[in-house]
Amino acid sequence: MAEISIPKVELKGVKKRFGAKVVLDGLDLTLGRGESLVVIGGSGTGKSVMIKCVLGILKPDAGQVFVDGKEVTHLRGRARDEMLKKFSMLFQGAALFDSLTVWENVAFGLIQGRGMGRARARDIAVEKLAKVGLGAEVAQLSPAELSGGMQKRVGLARAIAADPEIIFFDEPTTGLDPIMADVINDLIVDTVRDVGCSALSITHDMVSARKISNRIAMLYRGKIIWQGPTADIDHTGNPYVDQFIHGRAEGPIKMEVRK
Amino acid sequence: MNVFAHIGRVFLKFLEETGRLAVFTLDAVTDTIRPPVYWSLILRQMMRIGYFSLPVVGLTAFFTGGVLALQIYNGASRYGAETFVPVVVLVGITRELGPVIAGLMVAGRVAAAIAAEIGTMRVTEQIDALTTLATNPVKYLVVPRLVAAVISMPILVAIADSIGVFGGYVASTQALGFNGPIYLNNTMNGVTYDDVSSGLIKAAVFGFIIALMGCYNGFHSKGGAQGVGAATTNAVVSASILVLAANYILTSVIFSHG
Numbered sequence: 001m002a003e004i005s006i007p008k009v010e011l012k013g014v015k016k017r018f019g020a021k022v023v024l025d026g027l028d029l030t031l032g033r034g035e036s037l038v039v040i041g042g043s044g045t046g047k048s049v050m051i052k053c054v055l056g057i058l059k060p061d062a063g064q065v066f067v068d069g070k071e072v073t074h075l076r077g078r079a080r081d082e083m084l085k086k087f088s089m090l091f092q093g094a095a096l097f098d099s100l101t102v103w104e105n106v107a108f109g110l111i112q113g114r115g116m117g118r119a120r121a122r123d124i125a126v127e128k129l130a131k132v133g134l135g136a137e138v139a140q141l142s143p144a145e146l147s148g149g150m151q152k153r154v155g156l157a158r159a160i161a162a163d164p165e166i167i168f169f170d171e172p173t174t175g176l177d178p179i180m181a182d183v184i185n186d187l188i189v190d191t192v193r194d195v196g197c198s199a200l201s202i203t204h205d206m207v208s209a210r211k212i213s214n215r216i217a218m219l220y221r222g223k224i225i226w227q228g229p230t231a232d233i234d235h236t237g238n239p240y241v242d243q244f245i246h247g248r249a250e251g252p253i254k255m256e257v258r259k
Numbered sequence: 260m261n262v263f264a265h266i267g268r269v270f271l272k273f274l275e276e277t278g279r280l281a282v283f284t285l286d287a288v289t290d291t292i293r294p295p296v297y298w299s300l301i302l303r304q305m306m307r308i309g310y311f312s313l314p315v316v317g318l319t320a321f322f323t324g325g326v327l328a329l330q331i332y333n334g335a336s337r338y339g340a341e342t343f344v345p346v347v348v349l350v351g352i353t354r355e356l357g358p359v360i361a362g363l364m365v366a367g368r369v370a371a372a373i374a375a376e377i378g379t380m381r382v383t384e385q386i387d388a389l390t391t392l393a394t395n396p397v398k399y400l401v402v403p404r405l406v407a408a409v410i411s412m413p414i415l416v417a418i419a420d421s422i423g424v425f426g427g428y429v430a431s432t433q434a435l436g437f438n439g440p441i442y443l444n445n446t447m448n449g450v451t452y453d454d455v456s457s458g459l460i461k462a463a464v465f466g467f468i469i470a471l472m473g474c475y476n477g478f479h480s481k482g483g484a485q486g487v488g489a490a491t492t493n494a495v496v497s498a499s500i501l502v503l504a505a506n507y508i509l510t511s512v513i514f515s516h517g
Contacts, residue, residue: 052387055387055390055391056390057387057390081393081395084390084391084393085393087391088391088392089387089388089391091384091387091388092384093383093384095383095384095385095387095388096385096388097380097385097388098385108392108394109392109393109394112392112393112394112399113392113393113394114393115295158392159391162392162393168391
């Protein structure tokens, strides 16, 4: 039973600054097992930096990151490679490798990361593409031949290809039309349920946040200022959250304009 | 006051950059030794770095060898020393001009291409994507290019040496009235092991420098198209300068014992 109480990912007092600009200022956040958590917040509030600190792409200046109860903040080499195998990520711009075909992209983590044979990896890739609603005829194309929505779907197929335990979604609906955004939202909900993984998403699209999450946290000035179940988001009593979810220019959050 | 602050900033920036390059180089070298080795990627990079550089390196070597013969003849004939033309062309090409010309040409061609490709991958988050797919970006992107360049450059320079000497032969026999067989005979009698090997050692070092500068600048490019453009320029400029500086150092080290 103790297993269940250990969160998948935990950040404790994580701080990160670039030069004089403090981006994360003692961030505390936990992602539970099988949970879908969405972190909302304005542009430039450090949402992407938070994810990169978990993955070790950026090293926090202070604080700790735990994955499955083990500290991973300063892991290097092989131990870090092993830790990263639990993760996958859907990038904002899909970040597909343009020198490879669609199926090679989807199978990349299987072939390079896990040493699977190409023929078998290809079968799995086609199967994952079908899961995101793409036919086998797409597999041979190059990513540049696809529309933005299709690239996102291929990115999603790549993210779920190696059956990760934790998936990060970075602005999954940004730059898509409302219908395609909803399709992607549905796919995220379905795949997270099917794969049975934990999901951490960052977004400023409230429609998407409500749909894909069962818990929401709001990041402001490098700290979590509110978190709670998605159902409570409309009556938080927190003026910052209220201003954000209703998209008002007036309120306690002032847009930082350079003088 | 302001001037000192500026100098201090530039100096700190220089130290920071040097440190970052040292860490990057160390990472790349240790990752080269650690398995797995991506053989197919190394082969593909050898094609791009070595094979596709052959035409431009061959042509420059040919003309350089030719013009070298013309100028040496011009100087040597003042002392009636025309018979030394073949051996001086040989020494000039194998020890200096072969590796340096090939190094500069490959710096322009390859360092730019590497920096642009890796830089674009950086700004479109493809390098972060590699990390999330359990693949070490340094191992996957940098190591194959480094290994391929270190292997390809000596081969490229060996070919450039032959073509350069041939260029000298063509100019000497066609424009200066040298006897073909005698010219070749003088060349073959004059060649020493050190002439060729020193040039090939230089070539391997230049290959390392060129690939490293391309990868390093691409890896640390930021911003969008403009950042990638800056990275490409920096890669070519730094690779060219370092090739010339390394050439001087290597020459003084290799030939210091006579």
